[in-house]
Amino acid sequence: MKYHLKATLLKQEKIARDIYSLTIQADLIAQIAQPGQFVHLRVSQNLDPLLRRPLSICNLDKKSGELTFWYQTIGRGTKLLSQLLPGDTLDIIGPLGRGFQTDFSGKKIALVAGGIGIAPLIFLAKKLALRNNVKIFWGAKNKHYLPTLPLNIPLETITEDGSSGKKGLVTSLLTESFDYLFTCGPQPMLKAVAHLAFQKGIPLQVSLESVMACGVGACSGCLIKGPKKQFKVCADGPVFWAEEVYGGEKNDS
Known part of the structure; x- marks a missing residue:
């Protein structure tokens, strides 16, 4: 199952050289996402650039419905993403893809x-x-x-x-x-x-x-x-x- 929704940006900060941490409110996705899956998002609040960017889910909190992503600015799209502020809205689709198999114990x-x-x-x-x-x-x-x-x-x-x-x-x-x-x-x-x-x-x-x-x-x-x-x-x-x-x-x- 995947959702297409508008998510509110809660927090964004630069955590290392060219690397940012982005946290959004996306309750529905947070409830079902698995390690290794990603979301596909628009990096600005208009259609320029047209193509979405995939971001792997770095962390989530099911109780609060928050999703966190780490990404590196390597082009125009991610640079635009890094300029968004708390309160901005992101158009996202997710969770997407096949994640990691994790049914191991004692390994x-x-x-x-x-x-x-x-x-x-x-x-x-x-x-x-x-x-x-x-x-x-x-x-x-x-x-x-x-x-x-x-x-x-x-x-x-x-x-x-x-x-x-x-x-x-x-x-x-x-x-x-x-x-x-x-x-x-x-x-x-x-x-x-x-x-x-x-x-x-x-x-x-x-x-x-x-x-x-x-x-x-x-x-x-x-x-x-x-x-x-x-x-x-x-x-x-x-x-x-x-x-x-x-x-x-x-x-x-």
Whole structure:
């Protein structure tokens, strides 16, 4: 089920370099949204720009009906979004997409994030940590792109310049053994995590990022090619098992 509604912007603040936290009132969506799902929203209160933007749900409160998103300003659309103020109205559709599978208990789980890819993993971490042993590994360009996480969950950071945590790539932190892996971030990082997961035989769920025109699978604008079939990221995902999109060790590129 999805809703098309007008949501009131409650709070917006800059939390790191080019990264914003946006909270809206959207009771109906907050009651049913699952980790890994997203909303499709207009970034301004008119039709310019025309295309909506997908934002992964970072956190929610069912009792208050609030939804929180983290996003990075990378173009005109997100810059316009960052200029909206409390009290403004947002046209949104959601929750959309296939989220993470979370029916695990008593497992050792690693969440691997690259940059703003941490956003959907925050919501996921809160749910998984209720019944599992969860640890977050988060990589970024430098410390200025690492806002403080609203979580009391073990966290290890790494940056390209060594300004926070170790210096290097986030995959270098995955030295422990885990029952499950979850990841979201830049495509090269996702492939590297998938390669590692295939080598170690660890089930991996991947949240893909993509430009989405319609958000509901109608236009095929976010089509990707897996080893066996094509997928629409907005409708078939954005969450996939790694073998669906990367094909396993023998087919991994």
